[in-house]
Amino acid sequence: MAQGRSAELDELFQPRSVAVIGASNRPGKVGTSLFRNVLQAGFQGVAYPVNPSWKSVSGVRCYPDIASLPDPPDLGVVIVPAARVPDTIDELGRAGARGAIIISAGFREIGEAGAALEAEVVRRAATYRMSIVGPNCFGVFNTDPSVSLNATFSESLPPPGNIAFVSQSGALGAGILQYGIAERIGFSRFVSVGNRAGVDENDLLGALGRDPRTHVILLYVESLANGRRFLEAARTVTESKPVLVVKSGRTPAGERAAKSHTGSLAQSGRDQLYDALFEQSGVQRVNSLGDLFRAAKIFSTDLRMEGPRLVVLTNSGGPGIVAADAAVRNGLELPPLSPELRAAIGPRLPSIASVQNPVDMTADVGADQYREVLGALLASEAADGALVIATPTGTMTGGEVAKAILAVRGSGSKPIAACMFGLTDLSDEVRALESHGVPSFTFPEEAVEGLAALARYHAWRTRPRTEVRTFPVDVAAADRAIARARADGTTVLPEYSARSLLAAYGIRFPEVGVATTADEAVSLAGRIGFPVVLKVASPDISHKTDVGGVAVGIGDVASLRAAWDRMSRSVAAAAPQARIQGYEVEAQIVGGKEVLIGMQRDPAFGPIVVFGLGGIYVEVLRDVTFRLAPVRPLSAQHMIDSVKAAPLLRGVRGEGPSDLPALAEAIERVSQLAIERPEVVELDLNPMIVRPAGQGIVAVDARVVLAPPSRSGPSA
Numbered sequence: 001m002a003q004g005r006s007a008e009l010d011e012l013f014q015p016r017s018v019a020v021i022g023a024s025n026r027p028g029k030v031g032t033s034l035f036r037n038v039l040q041a042g043f044q045g046v047a048y049p050v051n052p053s054w055k056s057v058s059g060v061r062c063y064p065d066i067a068s069l070p071d072p073p074d075l076g077v078v079i080v081p082a083a084r085v086p087d088t089i090d091e092l093g094r095a096g097a098r099g100a101i102i103i104s105a106g107f108r109e110i111g112e113a114g115a116a117l118e119a120e121v122v123r124r125a126a127t128y129r130m131s132i133v134g135p136n137c138f139g140v141f142n143t144d145p146s147v148s149l150n151a152t153f154s155e156s157l158p159p160p161g162n163i164a165f166v167s168q169s170g171a172l173g174a175g176i177l178q179y180g181i182a183e184r185i186g187f188s189r190f191v192s193v194g195n196r197a198g199v200d201e202n203d204l205l206g207a208l209g210r211d212p213r214t215h216v217i218l219l220y221v222e223s224l225a226n227g228r229r230f231l232e233a234a235r236t237v238t239e240s241k242p243v244l245v246v247k248s249g250r251t252p253a254g255e256r257a258a259k260s261h262t263g264s265l266a267q268s269g270r271d272q273l274y275d276a277l278f279e280q281s282g283v284q285r286v287n288s289l290g291d292l293f294r295a296a297k298i299f300s301t302d303l304r305m306e307g308p309r310l311v312v313l314t315n316s317g318g319p320g321i322v323a324a325d326a327a328v329r330n331g332l333e334l335p336p337l338s339p340e341l342r343a344a345i346g347p348r349l350p351s352i353a354s355v356q357n358p359v360d361m362t363a364d365v366g367a368d369q370y371r372e373v374l375g376a377l378l379a380s381e382a383a384d385g386a387l388v389i390a391t392p393t394g395t396m397t398g399g400e401v402a403k404a405i406l407a408v409r410g411s412g413s414k415p416i417a418a419c420m421f422g423l424t425d426l427s428d429e430v431r432a433l434e435s436h437g438v439p440s441f442t443f444p445e446e447a448v449e450g451l452a453a454l455a456r457y458h459a460w461r462t463r464p465r466t467e468v469r470t471f472p473v474d475v476a477a478a479d480r481a482i483a484r485a486r487a488d489g490t491t492v493l494p495e496y497s498a499r500s501l502l503a504a505y506g507i508r509f510p511e512v513g514v515a516t517t518a519d520e521a522v523s524l525a526g527r528i529g530f531p532v533v534l535k536v537a538s539p540d541i542s543h544k545t546d547v548g549g550v551a552v553g554i555g556d557v558a559s560l561r562a563a564w565d566r567m568s569r570s571v572a573a574a575a576p577q578a579r580i581q582g583y584e585v586e587a588q589i590v591g592g593k594e595v596l597i598g599m600q601r602d603p604a605f606g607p608i609v610v611f612g613l614g615g616i617y618v619e620v621l622r623d624v625t626f627r628l629a630p631v632r633p634l635s636a637q638h639m640i641d642s643v644k645a646a647p648l649l650r651g652v653r654g655e656g657p658s659d660l661p662a663l664a665e666a667i668e669r670v671s672q673l674a675i676e677r678p679e680v681v682e683l684d685l686n687p688m689i690v691r692p693a694g695q696g697i698v699a700v701d702a703r704v705v706l707a708p709p710s711r712s713g714p715s716a
Contacts, residue, residue: 008642009131009199009203009206009207011608011641012075012098012131012133013140013142013147013149014142014144014146015147015149016043016045016046016074016179017046017051017072018038018045018047018048018074018075018077018533019041019049019066019071019073019075019077019092020034020035020047020077020079020147020151021050021051021066021077021079021088021092022050022078022103022229023035023049023050023051023062023079024053024057025054025057025496027054027592029610030103030153031051031079032058033155034139034151034152034153035047035058035060036058037151037153037155038077038149038151038152038364039058039060040155041141041149042148043147043149043150044129044145044148044212045147045149046071047060048063048069049061049062050063050064050065053450060062061426062574064644065091066088066094066095067091067095074097074098075093075097075098076092076100076101077100077101077103077139077644078101078102078103078104079103080104081104081106082104082106082107082117082135083106083442084134085115085117086120086121086444088100089122089128089132092128092130093124093127093128093130093157097130098130098131099130099131099132099133100131100132100133100134101134101140101151102132102134102136102194102197103134103135103138103139103153104135105136106136107121107197108195109136112661117177118135118197122197122198125198127243127482127634128319131198132197132199133191133193133194133198133199134192134194134195134198136194137194137195138167138173138174138192139151139152139154139192140152140369141157141189142188142197143159143160143187143213144522152190152192154174154177156178157167157177157181158177158178158180158186159184159185160187161185161188162186162188162213163185163186163214163217163300164187164188164190164191164208164211164217164218165218165219166190166191166193166201166204166208166217166220167193167194167219167398168192168193168194168201168220168221169222170192170194172220172289176315177190179293183293184434185293185296185297186300188211188215189208189213191204191272198330200226200274201219201221201224201225202224202225202226202229202230205217205243206233206236206237207239208237209233209236209237209241209243211482214241215241215300216241216296216300217237217241217243218243218244218245218293218296219244219245219246219283220246220248221245221246221247222247222248223604224277224604224688226604227277227602227605227606228606228628229629231281234278234281234282235281235282236456238282238283238460238461239282242284242299243282243283243284244279244283244295244299244453245283245284245286246285246286247271249365253261253300254366272624272626273602273605273608273626275626276626277605280635282457282461284453284456284457288342288476291449294441294446295450295453297434297441298415298450298451298454299453299454301437301439302437302510303415303437303454304413304437305385305414305415305451305455306384306458307386307458308332308333308384308459309333309334309382309383309385310334310384310387310448311335311337311357311378311385311386311387312327312357312359312372312387312444313358313359313361313370313373313386313387313389313390314358314360314361314388314389315363315365315389315390315391316389316391317354317360319391319419319421319444320358320359320360320389321358321450322444322445323389323419323444323447324358325445326444326445326449327448327452329453329709330448330449331452331456332448333451335357336356337355337357337359338380338382341376341377341380342355344392344563345359345373347641350364350365353641359377361373362626363391363393365398366395367396370388370405371404371405374386374404374405375408377418378412378416379412384414384455384606385414385415385417385451385455386414386417387415387416387417387418387444387447387451388416388419389418389419389421390418390419390420392420392426398420398426399432401420402418402433405418406436409436409437410436414622417439417440417441417450417453418447419432419440419443419446420433420440443571464634466633466635467633468630468631468632469633469668471483471505471506471665471668471669472506472670473504473505473506473672474503474532477500478500478501478504478677480500480503481493481497481500481501482501482677482679482706483552486498486709489705490706491705491707491708492540492542492703493539493704493705493706494538494539494581495535495537495703496514496708497704498703499699500703501673501677501704502673502685502702502704503634504671505670506669507666507669507670507699507702508696508698509698509702510586510587510588510589511587512528512530512585512586512587514583514584514585515582518564518565521564522560524585525554525557525560525585527583529587530555530556531552531553531554531588531590531715532560532586532587533551533553533554533584533587534550534554534560534564534567534584534585535549535550535551535583535584535588536549536567536571536583537580537581537582537584538571538578539579540578541571541575541578544701546574546666548566548567548571548574549567549570549571551566551567552588553588567583586700589698591691592690592691592692592698593690594613594687594689595611595613595649595663595687596611596615596685596688597609597666597685597686597688598610598611598612598684598686599670599673599682599683600681600682600683601674601678601681601682601707605628606629606704607629607671607674608626608627608628608629609626609627609628609671610624610625611624611625611640611643612624612625612643612645613644613645614687614688623643623644623645624643625642625643627671629674629675631667633668636665636667636668636671637660637664638662639667640660649663656692656693657692658690658691659691659692659693659694659696662690662699663688666685670685678707679706680706680707681705681706681707682703682704683702684701684703684704686701687700687702688700
């Protein structure tokens with residue numbers, strides 16, 4: 001579906017004829033400015049105004065309805081009252097139009113009545129296999145000279161370029177176009193998707209990924225139409241083009257009640273889900289619109305930074321320090337210069353200059369020193385890229401520095417970013433630099449962030465590739481565990497049933513048994529061996545510690561009987577309505593590190609795997625990370641490395657490392673279960689004990705929640 005839809009969009013945004021339904025001559029009307037914009041942009045096809053109230057619009061013959069047009073339009077731009085849009089779509093469909101851009105508002109954004117009207121528009125468009133952009137959108141433009149379409153109501157456009165921008169906000173899109181003009185940022189295409197009744201960001205990613213004039217794709221999103229489709233589309237596109245995104249709505253308004261730690265974490269950490277999705281797909285997330293376009297500026301030059309090593313060259317110490325701090329924050333390295341390199345550049349600089357990294361040449365240097373030192377730095381093995389900071393002085397002008405930078409830029413391929421300070425207007429110098437592939441920034445940290453984005457993208461494109469692993473499963477045992485819960489009429493598996501399901505997928509547990517009397521518990525402990533753990537077994541108690549339902553470190557029979565009595569009273573008082581199916585007696589695992597592995601089935605993203613620091617404080621510390629299933633081996637390793645507790649797992653203060661390969665494999669096994677068992681909607685393994693290297697990983701508590709039988713279906 002996605003591939004075919006994207007192919008349709010290739011033609012939708014390159015129409016040979018456009019009909020503007022609602023075109024007007026009345027000042028201040030959207031139909032007036034939009035049709036005029038189509039003409040003034042130099043549209044290479046035929047433009048038809050359609051409005052029964054006018055004989056001509058902007059000097060072009062106007063037609064009373066679509067049926068009166070001399071030729072069928074490829075594209076309709078609809079600017080009529082919302083109630084008339086469904087019939088207008090019918091008319092376009094009967095005329096043979098391939099697509100429609102619906103500018104009109106008054107649909108889903110106003111409530112239930114508008115949503116019903118929007119659904120009718122979608123239904124009618126589907127009848128004619130017509131693609132829809134909008135409704136409630138700002139429009140579309142394509143600066144390709146063979147098209148030159150401006151179907152927006154913005155009277156001025158940025159210059160042509162290689163950046164495509166997709167926005168869910170029409171008003172924000174309008175402002176961005178003005179920003180592009182002011183900053184001389186060139187666009188290839190712009191699409192305001194509005195309510196996304198038809199075309200969404202996933203469809204557009206495929207089309208823009210194939211567009212030869214688009215080298216960089218920018219997205220402003222408030223939500224994703226389908227997180228899993230986005231992952232698939234973006235992962236393909238980012239292999240050849242950078243995709244940058246601003247995702248608004250970072251702070252959740254509230255948390256949904258969840259039956260597991262994983263469910264609670266997935267809801268409260270909603271923004272982390274987006275971070276994980278973007279990381280998995282190679283999309284770079286930025287914090288602001290300013291960051292988005294500063295990064296786009298550097299990507300639009302087609303520069304590549306093939307590593308994280310940055311050299312900073314400045315004639316002023318303060319900005320160099322700011323750049324160094326920004327480099328560390330953004331994951332770049334400032335490698336020390338070799339003695340040989342310092343010896344080579346030192347004689348060319350004043351005696352008070354600093355030949356470390358950053359290289360502070362002081363204010364006494366001229367353009368020749370910039371050219372000579374910058375050339376030496378970039379020719380060395382110490383640099384993957386350079387930032388040049390220049391403050392024009394009495395002995396040197398901005399123009400001279402720009403020429404020096406360009407001389408070096410022309411002799412190599414490593415990226416250079418510039419930061420030009422000055423009390424006078426340096427726009428000519430900046431324009432000269434940027435026209436020759438040297439992006440220029442107002443402040444050092446902006447340049448560093450752009451270079452860091454280049455380095456991250458190179459790391460993504462050159463990353464090792466791993467394929468999803470499939471592990472053997474005891475399918476019959478897994479089926480029995482789920483069937484037993486279905487027969488009992490419960491959606492929450494008691495721990496012993498959850499263990500059976502997870503053990504079928506290769507998750508290891510300590511030896512355990514279920515007792516219904518204290519004497520049975522004593523007998524089990526004698527067989528298992530002390531020390532043991534005692535835990536209440538109930539499908540109605542999600543967090544056992546909250547009701548006094550866990551006792552650890554039980555070393556003898558007397559302690560076990562005392563724990564049984566104490567736990568029975570505590571559970572009865574704290575959860576009097578809970579169904580108690582017995583008490584589990586479990587071998588206690590000594591040593592190791594506690595972690596959490598879980599799964600949450602999200603309606604937008606599908607199955608999500610979570611990993612992090614485990615134990616009773618997991619929802620307080622929230623040291624977790626997420627990935628969409630299936631999780632590949634490399635992604636499992638990245639999950640482990642990305643939590644704050646990772647150094648503890650690698651070994652600190654003389655401790656040996658934990659069994660990280662076994663931990664990564666357990667993450668992959670849970671991911672496999674998530675894909676193969678769509679009836680599982682939440683899963684917790686908390687805590688899992690990661691033993692020292694070579695000794696494996698053991699789950700000591702398990703929680704599985706099933707969907708009601710009617711909800712079971714495809715996993716994604």
